[in-house]
Structure formats: C-alpha cells, structure tokens
Amino acid sequence: MHRPRFRLLVLALVASASCLAQSLQLTPVAADGVFPRDQPIAWTVTVVGDAAALGNPRYQIKLNGSKVIAEGTLDLTQPQIRIEAKPLSEPGTLLAEALTTDAANKTTKALGGAVVEPEKIHTVITRPADFDDFWKAQLDALAAVPVNVVLTAGESGHPDVEYFKVTFDNVDGAKIHAQMARPKKEGKFPAVVSTQWAGVYALNKSSVVTNAAQGWLAINVMAHDLPIDEKPEFYKAADAGALKDYSHIGNRRRETSYFRRMFLGNNRAAAYLAARPDWDGKTLVASGGSQGGYQSIVLAALEPRITAVIASIPAGCEITASVHGRANGWPGWWLPPDPAAREATIETSRYYDAVNFAPRVRVPVLVGLGLIDTTCPPTGVFAMTNQLAGPKEVVIHSTLGHKGPHPAHNKRSNAWMKALASGQPVPAKP
Known part of the structure; x- marks a missing residue:
C-alpha cells in the first residue's frame, strides 16, 4: 500500500465531507407557512455544520417567486438568526433565498416559503372567450x-x-x-x-x-x-x-x-x-x-x-x-x-x-x-x-x-x- 497517497486520499475525502456538511435551513415561524395579512413574516435560519465556513450569506425575498422586495446579509455569529419581511397588504407568496459559498467555491441556495391568505390569491391569466x-x-x-x-x-x-x-x-x-x-x-x-x-x-x-x-x-x-x-x-x-x-x-x-x-x-x-x-x-x-x-x-x-x-x-x-x-x-x-x-x-x-x-x-x-x-x-x-x-x-x-x-x-x-x-x-x- 502507498501510505502517503492513501493519507492524501483520506484528507481529501474528509475535506469534501466537511464542505458538503455546511448549509443553511430556513423555516417559517408559522409552522404551516401561512401568515395573516398585515402581519410580520419571518424565517428562522439554522446553520448545519460550521458557520465560519459559510461566511456572511446574502439573502433576497421575492414576492410571488419573482419580484425582489428585500435583500441583505446574514450574520451567522448571532445566537438567533432570522430573515424578516415586511407584512403583505394583499394575498400572495414570499420566497426567501439565502446564498452560501463553501470552501470549494460552490454556491448553494437555501429557500424559505410563506403565503398570505392563500384562499384569496387570484390568477393573473385571462380565460379566452372561446x-x-x-x-x-x-x-x-x-x-x-x-x-x-x-x-x-x-x-x-x-x-x-x-x-x-x-x-x-x-x-x-x-x-x-x-x-x-x-x-x-x-x-x-x-x-x-x-x-x-x-x-x-x-x-x-x-x-x-x-x-x-x-x-x-x-x-x-x-x-x-x-x-x-x-x-x-x-x-x-x-x-x-x-x-x-x-x-x-x-x-x-x-x-x-x-x-x-x-x-x-x-x-x-x-x-x-x-x-x-x-x-x-x-x-x-x-x-x-x-x-x-x-x-x-x-x-x-x-x-x-x-x-x-x-x-x-x-x-x-x-x-x-x-x-x-x-x-x-x-x-x-x-x-x-x-x-x-x-x-x-x-x-x-x-x-x-x-x-x-x-x-x-x-x-x-x-x-x-x-x-x-x-x-x-x-x-x-x-x-x-x-x-x-x-x-x-x-x-x-x-x-x-x-x-x-x-x-x-x-x-x-x-x-x-x-x-x-x-x-x-x-x-x-x-
């Protein structure tokens, strides 16, 4: 067995596993993800693995999966980390996206969802008369x-x-x-x-x-x-x-x-x-x-x-x-x-x-x-x-x-x- 080569392989596998272990999880503070109109909307941010390896992730909040309505940077050194959005004044959904980059320069996206008054969301697609x-x-x-x-x-x-x-x-x-x-x-x-x-x-x-x-x-x-x-x-x-x-x-x-x-x-x-x-x-x-x-x-x-x-x-x-x-x-x-x-x-x-x-x-x-x-x-x-x-x-x-x-x-x-x-x-x- 070529021991130096074997040790290098083990170190590479450990480093790879370490990179894969770093991630974020976004969870809506309302367990079902449903929020009332005109009430604050937030997600708790959970760090999986070593927070230091993730740096300071950027996040965006998108209205109805498209329009960016807020963005910022997460401080993972804080004991409690949240992403907060302003209340919605009308029915719709929000999508929070947090981007992290690991030691291998691989970018990973963590997502969090929320919805306000889902039963009142109307379609924007018109139905043809014929x-x-x-x-x-x-x-x-x-x-x-x-x-x-x-x-x-x-x-x-x-x-x-x-x-x-x-x-x-x-x-x-x-x-x-x-x-x-x-x-x-x-x-x-x-x-x-x-x-x-x-x-x-x-x-x-x-x-x-x-x-x-x-x-x-x-x-x-x-x-x-x-x-x-x-x-x-x-x-x-x-x-x-x-x-x-x-x-x-x-x-x-x-x-x-x-x-x-x-x-x-x-x-x-x-x-x-x-x-x-x-x-x-x-x-x-x-x-x-x-x-x-x-x-x-x-x-x-x-x-x-x-x-x-x-x-x-x-x-x-x-x-x-x-x-x-x-x-x-x-x-x-x-x-x-x-x-x-x-x-x-x-x-x-x-x-x-x-x-x-x-x-x-x-x-x-x-x-x-x-x-x-x-x-x-x-x-x-x-x-x-x-x-x-x-x-x-x-x-x-x-x-x-x-x-x-x-x-x-x-x-x-x-x-x-x-x-x-x-x-x-x-x-x-x-």
Missing part, C-alpha cells in the same frame, strides 16, 4: 377518430392481478400508449387514470399493479407517442432528439401545442375505462404529480365522468405569469423577443393553462404543494385551486420544494383512495 368552444372542437376531432383499442396481455408479477399493454388511436395519426391492470376476479371495480410527470422514460408496471391489487381498475397513460417498456437508451435518444424540450413544441398556435395530443390521449383512456363492463359506473379518479397533476386537472375539466382528482405539485399553473410579475409555472413557456411570436405564445398559453381549465372542474380535488417549489411555484397553484368549482383540499408543505417525498399529501392521497375504492365520500380534512 376556450370552451376550442376544446369542444378538439374533443369532436378525437371522437371522429376510431378508438381501435389493442390489448396485449402481460405478466403482472402479482397472483391476483391481470396486466395489459394498451394502445388506442389518437388525433393527427398518433397513438396512445398505456398500461392497464385489474383484479383477477369477476366483478365491477372503481377506476383510476394515472398520468405521468415530465420527462421521457418507460412506465413503471408497479403503478397500475399496486392499484389493481387494492381493488382498482387502473390505467396509466404514457405522455408521449412512444412504446411504454423500451430500454433506457431508447428514451434517452428520443429525449435528445425529436422530443427535446417537448413541452415547448408547437406553442405558438393552439392547434399545434404538444399538450393537445397528450390531453386528448388521457380523455380517450378515461372514456375507454368508463365503457368497460368491469367499471363500477360510479368512481373514476384522475391522479398524477407535477405534469401528471396538470393532466389530471385538465382531464377532469374535459371528461365529465371523472368523479375525483388527486394532484400533487401540479404543473401548468400560470405558465406565462412572468408577463405579470409572477414566477411561471412549469413548463414556463419561453417568450421570444419578436413581438408577434411573443404574443402568439402568450395567446396559445391561455388555452393550455390549468387555471383556465379549473372552473370546469366541479368534483372533489386534492392538491398538494410546496412553498419553496420553484418548478411549480405555489402562487400559481393556489390561483388554480381557487378557480376550482367544486370541493377542494389543499395540503401545504411549508418547507418542501418540488422534488422528493411530500408525506402529508401522500397520507391524504392514501386516505382519499381508500375511501373512494370503497364507494365512500372523500374523507373530511383533519
């Missing part, structure tokens, strides 16, 4: 295409579940690809349509098999016109090629947006479940997270047989809000400098924004969100939920962002699914 007419025309175009369903039986990996790969025909010569599972017994079952988060990847068989094992007739729809179970290299090539930045494809005309085909595909899958003799005729749930939550809201708006929605950290909320001084919700359509192209993109977005589908949703909806989510910012999500026309429950994660588990929402989602599976109303909010 919104309903446009989407009726798209549904009519879908209806003119034969369903042409093809089921291919496969192995579920569960003794009590039957599994199938499914394809349907879609508009513009496209195909809808999905997977379906059902309990391996006679009977009629509640149904659930699961839609996918963003990206280009294979479907996970367990998503439908788990639901079917719990008594559901379950279908899981691929967001793209791609087979559902190819090797990772296949999806990587598609993501780098024809589907690169797919969420922005065709976004200067309402008839060509990539989401048009995606949304209509979900409708066809839901209609197929509703036409099956093993559906119970009572319960049809739309469920998904992020891009999938976006699709679930849209599906409930366009398919009247949907009876409940479970949407975690939903995307698609105020996707061009930057025009109005707010942070865009994913996919956050980029606005080109050319005035005509810019206006065309904004106009198209109004037909695809979740806030404009929400008034058509009259069934119970469960929404989960994070106050430090910068992918699907909370301002837009609150604005969307406040447009919903039916009962709703919003689960706020005060210290969580977009990635990772959202335990409080997951707990409520499980409670909703358990009640709905047994034909019961959605459970009351605790």
Whole structure:
C-alpha cells in the first residue's frame, strides 16, 4: 500500500465531507407557512455544520417567486438568526433565498416559503372567450377518430392481478400508449387514470399493479407517442432528439401545442375505462404529480365522468405569469423577443393553462404543494385551486420544494383512495 497517497486520499475525502456538511435551513415561524395579512413574516435560519465556513450569506425575498422586495446579509455569529419581511397588504407568496459559498467555491441556495391568505390569491391569466368552444372542437376531432383499442396481455408479477399493454388511436395519426391492470376476479371495480410527470422514460408496471391489487381498475397513460417498456437508451435518444424540450413544441398556435395530443390521449383512456363492463359506473379518479397533476386537472375539466382528482405539485399553473410579475409555472413557456411570436405564445398559453381549465372542474380535488417549489411555484397553484368549482383540499408543505417525498399529501392521497375504492365520500380534512 502507498501510505502517503492513501493519507492524501483520506484528507481529501474528509475535506469534501466537511464542505458538503455546511448549509443553511430556513423555516417559517408559522409552522404551516401561512401568515395573516398585515402581519410580520419571518424565517428562522439554522446553520448545519460550521458557520465560519459559510461566511456572511446574502439573502433576497421575492414576492410571488419573482419580484425582489428585500435583500441583505446574514450574520451567522448571532445566537438567533432570522430573515424578516415586511407584512403583505394583499394575498400572495414570499420566497426567501439565502446564498452560501463553501470552501470549494460552490454556491448553494437555501429557500424559505410563506403565503398570505392563500384562499384569496387570484390568477393573473385571462380565460379566452372561446376556450370552451376550442376544446369542444378538439374533443369532436378525437371522437371522429376510431378508438381501435389493442390489448396485449402481460405478466403482472402479482397472483391476483391481470396486466395489459394498451394502445388506442389518437388525433393527427398518433397513438396512445398505456398500461392497464385489474383484479383477477369477476366483478365491477372503481377506476383510476394515472398520468405521468415530465420527462421521457418507460412506465413503471408497479403503478397500475399496486392499484389493481387494492381493488382498482387502473390505467396509466404514457405522455408521449412512444412504446411504454423500451430500454433506457431508447428514451434517452428520443429525449435528445425529436422530443427535446417537448413541452415547448408547437406553442405558438393552439392547434399545434404538444399538450393537445397528450390531453386528448388521457380523455380517450378515461372514456375507454368508463365503457368497460368491469367499471363500477360510479368512481373514476384522475391522479398524477407535477405534469401528471396538470393532466389530471385538465382531464377532469374535459371528461365529465371523472368523479375525483388527486394532484400533487401540479404543473401548468400560470405558465406565462412572468408577463405579470409572477414566477411561471412549469413548463414556463419561453417568450421570444419578436413581438408577434411573443404574443402568439402568450395567446396559445391561455388555452393550455390549468387555471383556465379549473372552473370546469366541479368534483372533489386534492392538491398538494410546496412553498419553496420553484418548478411549480405555489402562487400559481393556489390561483388554480381557487378557480376550482367544486370541493377542494389543499395540503401545504411549508418547507418542501418540488422534488422528493411530500408525506402529508401522500397520507391524504392514501386516505382519499381508500375511501373512494370503497364507494365512500372523500374523507373530511383533519
């Protein structure tokens, strides 16, 4: 063994671990992150590791995820460290950002969120007068295409579940690809349509098999016109090629947006479940997270047989809000400098924004969100939920962002699914 080299390696690993250990955590002084109007808003700052290694971090406070309304420097030598914001005189969200630089010159951002009167946050996106007419025309175009369903039986990996790969025909010569599972017994079952988060990847068989094992007739729809179970290299090539930045494809005309085909595909899958003799005729749930939550809201708006929605950290909320001084919700359509192209993109977005589908949703909806989510910012999500026309429950994660588990929402989602599976109303909010 070369001991000098070994010692250098150990020292390097220790130094690396030391750098990684330094960070800040911002926690709203109101545990749920909700503050009254005209009351001070603050976050406690917790230092993880050696404060001296972090120097004097800079911070900013942004209104509705965009406009900087305060900034300063943190003194980490103080026994109690807080970031304070002036009271808000109107409903909205605040995002505190603290930037630290470690010994390796790596910058890390710590985030803290807050919201004032979330139930009163209004949308800044206007709904086109012909919104309903446009989407009726798209549904009519879908209806003119034969369903042409093809089921291919496969192995579920569960003794009590039957599994199938499914394809349907879609508009513009496209195909809808999905997977379906059902309990391996006679009977009629509640149904659930699961839609996918963003990206280009294979479907996970367990998503439908788990639901079917719990008594559901379950279908899981691929967001793209791609087979559902190819090797990772296949999806990587598609993501780098024809589907690169797919969420922005065709976004200067309402008839060509990539989401048009995606949304209509979900409708066809839901209609197929509703036409099956093993559906119970009572319960049809739309469920998904992020891009999938976006699709679930849209599906409930366009398919009247949907009876409940479970949407975690939903995307698609105020996707061009930057025009109005707010942070865009994913996919956050980029606005080109050319005035005509810019206006065309904004106009198209109004037909695809979740806030404009929400008034058509009259069934119970469960929404989960994070106050430090910068992918699907909370301002837009609150604005969307406040447009919903039916009962709703919003689960706020005060210290969580977009990635990772959202335990409080997951707990409520499980409670909703358990009640709905047994034909019961959605459970009351605790």
